[in-house]
Amino acid sequence: MTQIGGVTVTGPSQDGDLTARTPARRGSALLLSGSLGMGHDVMAEACGASLTRRGWTARTGDSLRMLGGRNGARGEKVFRGMLAVPGLYDAVHFSQMRTGGKLAGLIERTSSRYVVPALREELSTTPTDLVVSIFATGAAATSRVKAEFPGLVTAVFSTDCCVHRLWVHDNTDLYLVTSQTAARYVRRFAPNALVSVVPTPVRTPFYDPPSQEEARAELGIPGDAPCVLLMSGSWGLGPLVESAAALSGAGIYVLAVAGRNERLAAKLTALAERQHKVIPFGFTDRIPALMAASDLVVTSSGDTCSEARVIGRDLLLLDVVPGHGRDNLQKELERGHAEVTNTDPVSLTRSALACLDRVKPPSHRVAIGPQAWEQAFDAALAQIGFGAHW
Incomplete structure (x- = not known):
């Protein structure tokens, strides 16, 4: 574990040490969000803005829409339905998704069957250097297509405290998380993963x-x-x-x-x-x-x-x-x-x-400035060969 520019980085990448992949460079990034609520889109917006400030071109894709037509709407409907039944989503999350149970594997395989072709087409159409998955469905699909695109670097960004099994995949070069607890949950499934603990970006x-x-x-x-x-x-x-x-x-x-x-x-x-x-x-x-x-x-x-x-x-x-x-x-x-x-x-x-x-506001005890995120994000990019000067 090392401290680099305020970022906690743990473990080598599963694909080897990426710090020597290339000199500092910029390129084209695809951010894979998911339209369940706004949280994923807000994080995608933050990453995209930070990359743009570093001279990148960044675009955002919706992993749920990549399921295609009615499948995307059906995915949201299923999720809403589980939330509506007391205890149901708790049961699925704690017994399957957090542990990597059989149902979690089925969810991953089923979603990837639809998302992988759409993602493959997107990456074939628009040359891409970096994919950042901010939705677990996108992370699974990106892992499956990475080998088809030489030089493609893949990252996952999750703000969840306990990163569940559907976020963690063999072909991910970097995990961005917002707590040490989350880093340890990543390593539950990928003990040698490269993990950077960063502040939650704020608009x-x-x-x-x-x-x-x-x-x-x-x-x-x-x-x-x-x-x-x-x-x-x-x-x-x-x-x-x-x-x-x-x-x-x-x-x-x-x-x-x-x-x-x-x-x-x-x-x-x-x-x-x-x-x-x-x-x-x-x-x-x-x-x-x-x-x-x-x-x-x-x-x-x-x-x-x-x-x-x-x-x-x-x-x-x-x-x-x-x-x-x-x-x-x-x-x-x-x-x-x-x-x-x-x-x-x-x-x-x-x-x-x-x-x-x-409580008598304002409280200045927990506020941080935007530079904390920018410095942490910069150091994390450097770990995968994309050091930037901005």
Whole structure:
């Protein structure tokens, strides 16, 4: 294990030591995301922007769409269906995906049957030097086609705390993860993998939010009133309407974000007509300002947590995302300035009121600057022969 430019790098690559592959160079990159929520797309955007700053050309592909037509929609429908049945996704994740059970192997083989031809065509059409898989389906397919494209370098980037079996494949040159726990889960399946632990990248607007006073003035929220931001990913998972009603009933202003969930957005709008301390939003790019206006961010585990920490807001976490979401919730609690609550309105409101009593924003204790990610990403690229000067 070595420290290079702030990056923890562990183990040699399975394909040998890539540090001597070539001199520093730039090229063309393909980022393989997946359209389940927004987290994968946000990470793909961050990697693409960083590569572009280094003189690369970067494009993004959707691994689910590579399944083809109805198969991609069916994949999302199956995932949503598992989330809707209490305990089902937990069972699949903890007994199969985290351990590499037979069902995990079946999922991998079935998805690759469709994604591999599409990926092969993409790589044949557009010469590519680097593929970064930010979705497990893309990682599996890339491993299968790598040998057909001499010189192709492959990487995987996962922000999950416990990287499950579908992320880890023989032909991956580099794994980017955001915790030492994740690095060890990679090595559970690939003991000799090259792993770099990097900060979670955060989008630029979060580093330059308005002041709390400015944000509240724009929203019409009194400066001395308690205020929380309530959101749960782009799907709006969990009882957000009931939670918003209970919080506002306790005298708290609630900035309630539905994400891309149009049905939830309509319900929040209707609630706001009755309870005027609820301020509803659908899908919005104003999250930095909403965080700035709030005293506390109530959300599910995910990359939103890193954004809140950059702005300087403590977290109250909803335990609503099963499987990998429960793993990631524990990671966020360990990182600090976060509490967890049950999702029934009474428990959530009690927890929120207690947090508001203890926490007075902003907190500068956990915020990091954008250079931390850039330096770590640069050092990681150097490990696979793509050192850059930017």
